[in-house]
Amino acid sequence: MKVRAPGRVNIIGEHTDYNGGFVLPFAINKYVNVEVKASNLYRFISKNMEPTVETKKLTRTNTWADYIIGILNIISETYKIDFVEFVISSDLPAGAGLSSSAALEVATAYAISKLFSLNLTKKEIALIAYRAENEFVGTKCGIMDQYTVALSKKDHALFIDTQIKNYKYIPLQINPYRFYIINSGIKHKLSNSEYNRRREECETALKILKKANFREITFNDLKKLQGIYKKRVQHVLEENDRVLKTINALKAGKSLEIGKYLYDSHKSLKELYEVSCEEIDFIVEYLKQEKIPGARIIGGGFGGSVLVLAGENFPKIFSKLKTVYETRYPYKISLLNITSSNGVEIVGK
Known part of the structure; x- marks a missing residue:
């Protein structure tokens, strides 16, 4: 079988x-x-x-x-x-x-x-x-x-x-765009990475706030947190909000709004949750400068792939990115054409 x-x-x-x-x-x-x-x-x-x-x-x-x-x-x-x-x-x-x-x-x-x-x-x-x-x-x-x-x-x-x-x-209504995946060439291994540490940090934040789960936390609770705990919780609260906004954008056929939420998510994962890396940030920033509608790191972090929302001509832009990226970094990147x-x-x- x-x-x-x-x-x-x-x-x-x-x-x-x-x-x-x-x-x-x-x-x-x-x-x-x-x-x-x-x-x-x-x-x-x-x-x-x-x-x-x-x-x-x-x-x-x-x-x-x-x-x-x-x-x-x-x-x-x-x-x-x-x-x-x-x-x-x-x-x-x-x-x-x-x-x-x-x-x-x-x-x-x-x-x-x-x-x-x-x-x-x-x-x-x-x-x-x-x-x-x-x-x-x-x-x-x-x-x-x-x-x-x-x-x-x-x-x-x-x-x-x-x-x-x-x-x-x-x-999935994202016309006239589609999703692509860029594999950065940087492999991560979740069980040996910072992944479990991020989970522990979130659990600690819950204990500090004396909450049973994140649904009980509001933006006002951020005032009671400092340092990494404030940053981690702020990311989760804002990311939950972005999910709901993205669903509304999908239902309304507002694809460009979805792209904005992807870039916002990446910024949060980079600055608040701190799971990105230099190479991934370079890819996302390059795409932003090329006026690509949306992109962000996906997965556990510290490498892996970038999700891209773009038009049918994106492979041409990727070819330019590949040359620049592989000149700058010791990794080979690849483009995955995906469908659901x-x-x-x-x-x-």
Whole structure:
């Protein structure tokens, strides 16, 4: 059986999902493919990564296979799972902020559910993948990535209220523009980065304010905070507001407004949440000077990719950017032409 799960791009709502905020992602037409069949042990083969991993115990291996092993651990709490061979292939760049790990987790859980007739819903699969990432892999992420990879619908964004874990489909109306992704060539590794530290800083801010969650915080509460805690909370509050404004702009067909919110989000992620880097800032500033409607860093930060809202002629502008960027920095950048996609699905028996 072969299953594929898409990567995702978050239009806006960055670093809000683990703070009970609003996010507005959509799935993209770049995928992680997982083929499964019965075996005499657990075998994990990747056409993109080394090494091949074989084991008869679902314990940590400190390899890429831990994303799959984490899923198997959680499903096996409730269901009996026999030995399985996994063959993984992907055209989704790892470390580019496009949720390759969530795609692998969700594809694995969906494949196992189908292989063993477990009848798990896609929402249940998303929550299993969320637990695996947090409890087994150790990245304290929110639910956005797993929800988007599992539940998305083509030609729609997914508006998720991560506080109550509800979601709605929002039509992607951005004519005459479209979305592009620039991969900066700088790979990040969330579990070994500042990502978990940002989450801890937000949790500390909640304790200082004596609030149970970010929904209880108002802009007036910023007066009670100082330093990094004030900056982190201010970003989350303003970013939540930008998500709602972006949804209104989508519904009204006001694409240029969406671009403005992208630039505002990047400024906040750079100055308040401090998860950008020199190379990404250079890309965004270059695009702004070229009068591109919108751009911002996406993903966990400290590298990864830039989401761009632009017209059909953007590849020509990117060619100029590529020359300047690669002269200035020791990285190769690439342009991904993306369209929206459905969430996880079976693509072969």
